[in-house]
Amino acid sequence: MAFTFLQDKIIAAQTKIVMIIMDGLGGLPREPGGKTELETAVKPNLDTLAAQSELGLTVPVGPGITAGSGPGHLAIFGYDPIEYEIGRGALEALGVDFDLGLNDVAARGNFCSVDGKGNLIDRRAGRLPTEVSFELAKLLRTIKVDGVEFFIEPVKEHRFAFVIRGQGLGDSMTETDPFKTGVPPLKLHALTPDSEKTAQCVNKFVEKARLLMAGKQPANMVLLRGFTKFPRIPMYQELFALNPAAIAINGMYRGVARLAGMTILDLEGDTLKDEFAALEKHWNEFDFFYLHVKKTDTCGETGDFTGKVGVIEEVDAQIPRLLALRPDVVIIGGDHSTPSVLQSHSWHPVPVLLYSKYARGHGNPQFGERACASGGLGILPAKDIMPIALAHAGRIAKYGA
Amino acid sequence: MAFTFLQDKIIAAQTKIVMIIMDGLGGLPREPGGKTELETAVKPNLDTLAAQSELGLTVPVGPGITAGSGPGHLAIFGYDPIEYEIGRGALEALGVDFDLGLNDVAARGNFCSVDGKGNLIDRRAGRLPTEVSFELAKLLRTIKVDGVEFFIEPVKEHRFAFVIRGQGLGDSMTETDPFKTGVPPLKLHALTPDSEKTAQCVNKFVEKARLLMAGKQPANMVLLRGFTKFPRIPMYQELFALNPAAIAINGMYRGVARLAGMTILDLEGDTLKDEFAALEKHWNEFDFFYLHVKKTDTCGETGDFTGKVGVIEEVDAQIPRLLALRPDVVIIGGDHSTPSVLQSHSWHPVPVLLYSKYARGHGNPQFGERACASGGLGILPAKDIMPIALAHAGRIAKYGA
Numbered sequence: 001m002a003f004t005f006l007q008d009k010i011i012a013a014q015t016k017i018v019m020i021i022m023d024g025l026g027g028l029p030r031e032p033g034g035k036t037e038l039e040t041a042v043k044p045n046l047d048t049l050a051a052q053s054e055l056g057l058t059v060p061v062g063p064g065i066t067a068g069s070g071p072g073h074l075a076i077f078g079y080d081p082i083e084y085e086i087g088r089g090a091l092e093a094l095g096v097d098f099d100l101g102l103n104d105v106a107a108r109g110n111f112c113s114v115d116g117k118g119n120l121i122d123r124r125a126g127r128l129p130t131e132v133s134f135e136l137a138k139l140l141r142t143i144k145v146d147g148v149e150f151f152i153e154p155v156k157e158h159r160f161a162f163v164i165r166g167q168g169l170g171d172s173m174t175e176t177d178p179f180k181t182g183v184p185p186l187k188l189h190a191l192t193p194d195s196e197k198t199a200q201c202v203n204k205f206v207e208k209a210r211l212l213m214a215g216k217q218p219a220n221m222v223l224l225r226g227f228t229k230f231p232r233i234p235m236y237q238e239l240f241a242l243n244p245a246a247i248a249i250n251g252m253y254r255g256v257a258r259l260a261g262m263t264i265l266d267l268e269g270d271t272l273k274d275e276f277a278a279l280e281k282h283w284n285e286f287d288f289f290y291l292h293v294k295k296t297d298t299c300g301e302t303g304d305f306t307g308k309v310g311v312i313e314e315v316d317a318q319i320p321r322l323l324a325l326r327p328d329v330v331i332i333g334g335d336h337s338t339p340s341v342l343q344s345h346s347w348h349p350v351p352v353l354l355y356s357k358y359a360r361g362h363g364n365p366q367f368g369e370r371a372c373a374s375g376g377l378g379i380l381p382a383k384d385i386m387p388i389a390l391a392h393a394g395r396i397a398k399y400g401a
Numbered sequence: 402m403a404f405t406f407l408q409d410k411i412i413a414a415q416t417k418i419v420m421i422i423m424d425g426l427g428g429l430p431r432e433p434g435g436k437t438e439l440e441t442a443v444k445p446n447l448d449t450l451a452a453q454s455e456l457g458l459t460v461p462v463g464p465g466i467t468a469g470s471g472p473g474h475l476a477i478f479g480y481d482p483i484e485y486e487i488g489r490g491a492l493e494a495l496g497v498d499f500d501l502g503l504n505d506v507a508a509r510g511n512f513c514s515v516d517g518k519g520n521l522i523d524r525r526a527g528r529l530p531t532e533v534s535f536e537l538a539k540l541l542r543t544i545k546v547d548g549v550e551f552f553i554e555p556v557k558e559h560r561f562a563f564v565i566r567g568q569g570l571g572d573s574m575t576e577t578d579p580f581k582t583g584v585p586p587l588k589l590h591a592l593t594p595d596s597e598k599t600a601q602c603v604n605k606f607v608e609k610a611r612l613l614m615a616g617k618q619p620a621n622m623v624l625l626r627g628f629t630k631f632p633r634i635p636m637y638q639e640l641f642a643l644n645p646a647a648i649a650i651n652g653m654y655r656g657v658a659r660l661a662g663m664t665i666l667d668l669e670g671d672t673l674k675d676e677f678a679a680l681e682k683h684w685n686e687f688d689f690f691y692l693h694v695k696k697t698d699t700c701g702e703t704g705d706f707t708g709k710v711g712v713i714e715e716v717d718a719q720i721p722r723l724l725a726l727r728p729d730v731v732i733i734g735g736d737h738s739t740p741s742v743l744q745s746h747s748w749h750p751v752p753v754l755l756y757s758k759y760a761r762g763h764g765n766p767q768f769g770e771r772a773c774a775s776g777g778l779g780i781l782p783a784k785d786i787m788p789i790a791l792a793h794a795g796r797i798a799k800y801g802a
Contacts, residue, residue: 028759028761029761029762032452032453032758032762033452033453033762033764036761057777057779061402061800062402062406062407062785062788063402063781063785063786063788063789063792064407064785064787064788064789064790064791064792064793064797065402065407065410065788065792065797065800066792066797066798066799066800067799067800067801068799068800068801068802069801069802070801070802071800071801072801081800081801082402082406085801086801088802091802226802252802339759341759342759344799345799346759346792347789347792347797348759348761349777349779369761369763369777370761370763370777373761373763373775373776373777373779374775378779378780379777379778379779379781
């Protein structure tokens with residue numbers, strides 16, 4: 001269904017939608033026939049909600065495709081993740097609240113270690129403390145190249161966002177990161193003529209950085225990869241007539257949310273309780289809230305089945321706070337699966353729950369992969385969840401007489 | 402999801418995928434509320450496998466569309482059967498191992514019987530013995546028409562593959578088979594200008610055949626239908642980086658498999674056991690195996706409910722041989738439904754089972770239409786099965802960060 005078709009039918013309403021994304025929610029049993037993380041979790045509040053909700057499984061990108069967090073989020077936000085592709089560089093810059101412009105090219109930077117011959121010893125400079133990165137970023141900001149401007153924003157540990165601003169900058173280039181040690185960082189090459197200028201300027205930057213950082217062991221060089229411009233995606237305001245807010249601790253998720261036009265809410269701390277506190281505090285200011293839970297994915301990635309179960313149980317404990325706000329529509333789902341037995345993202349469809357007073361509650365006794373597989377939403381593209389949520393929120397007009 | 406998108410993400414792996422296609426697998430109960438053929442079959446091995454597998458129903462072509470074996474196979478092989486249409490003629494030629502060229506036009510031929518006035522008495526000449534067809538084919542090969550070449554390859558009984566080779570041959574034509582008796586075979590008419598030459602040459606061939614075969618009762622004439630050129634479809638090697646093999650007794654299935662780039666394995670005999678023996682024999686040579694079971698369809702077509710149940714039980718008995726090979730991914734499904742109560746192909750979605758150690762085994766107690774309808778794969782286009790199987794085989798890289 002094309003956006004233009006949907007947009008024509010969007011109507012105003014005084015309803016509120018809350019989308020809780022447990023990152024990497026979908027899981028797998030530890031042994032054949034066993035329970036997944038979500039099925040194992042003791043979660044009375046989510047299960048009660050499930051009985052009154054429509055359940056389903058979302059397919060983030062397409063059959064068999066394992067989604068990264070960027071495409072996974074774009075999809076659950078309602079965008080076609082193949083049509084709207086966000087590069088890593090743009091995501092990194094967005095994640096640190098950098099005001100990326102339409103002529104800017106962004107990349108992901110690493111501080112790294114090279115030996116006397118310039119060969120890489122450690123691509124991450126021993127996962128440098130963030131404070132050191134902060135000082136090195138200040139140093140790199142002194143680098144000047146004619147006709148362009150550089151921005152260096154520390155992210156966390158050895159990582160920084162790199163942005164080059166100027167006229168006539170394309171983003172179709174190779175990367176300087178060789179993805180192995182024992183060889184020197186690579187020179188950039190433009191892959192299309194419109195990126196020649198970018199490649200030349202970035203190569204000059206890298207050479208100046210090398211001279212400037214000499215002797216700054218362990219971080220005496222930089223690696224740059226994932227060069228991308230800001231993708232233009234229609235924002236929630238124009239697309240869905242929503243005034244959206246995002247509650248997320250990690251930069252990447254704040255980045256994708258900002259792309260969709262969401263206001264990023266400040267948090268008092270970095271716990272789940274702080275996130276729900278922000279939801280309560282700003283309840284009257286917005287009509288769409290995205291709340292991101294990172295640790296389900298972190299546990300999945302490290303193979304911590306019990307830990308992932310625990311995070312789901314923590315979310316469950318916050319559900320009464322959410323329901324006390326009397327939201328009209330609640331979506332609880334994930335951006336992709338991260339089964340702890342795989343220790344990585346996976347292609348498996350992701351459980352989703354859609355609650356509203358107009359949901360066909362089928363009395364499913366549990367929010368889990370099994371119940372969702374035969375739920376009322378079916379197995380559906382993740383991008384279809386938002387139109388359904390808008391309908392439940394009374395925000396889509398009838399088509400035809 | 403476009404092939405180019407998928408192709409970009411294909412990665413090499415040392416995993417093996419086996420696809421067992423029971424032709425016309427999907428069925429219907431004999432009485433309302435009864436069990437289908439698949440549900441009736443006593444099949445402990447398939448049911449045990451189902452409990453550890455993801456189940457679903459595949460839609461071969463589209464809602465309500467009854468698929469022939471050609472499109473049904475293309476779909477389960479991963480191709481859009483509407484985009485990639487294979488004509489009957491091309492399939493017939495492929496089925497007898499004819500090396501069809503890109504400028505060739507193929508048709509399905511029948512030896513038939515006409516009376517003294519040239520009117521059809523029997524469209525199949527009493528299902529002529531194959532040996533007789535073999536001699537008649539030799540006779541037809543003596544026919545010459547300027548500017549083109551003809552190839553006549555006996556298939557089985559009254560059937561033969563007909564190929565015309567030359568420059569400027571289109572395949573958009575009517576057929577000579579009137580599909581009834583009491584009338585003469587029809588003259589061919591080109592439906593587009595680029596097929597004028599083909600129509601003229603084939604009409605000359607048919608006229609010469611009539612003269613040449615006069616008195617050769619019962620087979621004293623030919624019928625030609627299904628004129629088609631070789632379709633170009635991307636092969637498994639380039640598309641999925643697989644080295645694929647096919648195990649099939651019947652020509653048509655070998656034909657479609659060859660189109661997808663599969664090596665056709667020789668069989669010692671024509672039983673199911675011979676097919677599984679070929680799988681065992683060639684196990685180390687390939688990483689994808691397609692194994693075709695014809696008789697489920699044959700029984701369905703003749704209304705033999707019990708016979709179809711029996712064939713499924715025969716397949717079940719071979720499953721331990723398959724599992725002993727320790728395949729990474731097993732797909733068991735069909736190319737279309739052939740309910741024996743209908744005695745024909747049907748539009749009903751087809752049960753499918755996808756086994757791998759990463760399957761969300763939901764503990765479904767049975768492989769059957771009912772369990773598949775609420776399975777973890779959902780009701781999905783048949784062409785989506787291969788990407789999912791490739792994911793389970795560790796052969797698709799993540800999309801985005």
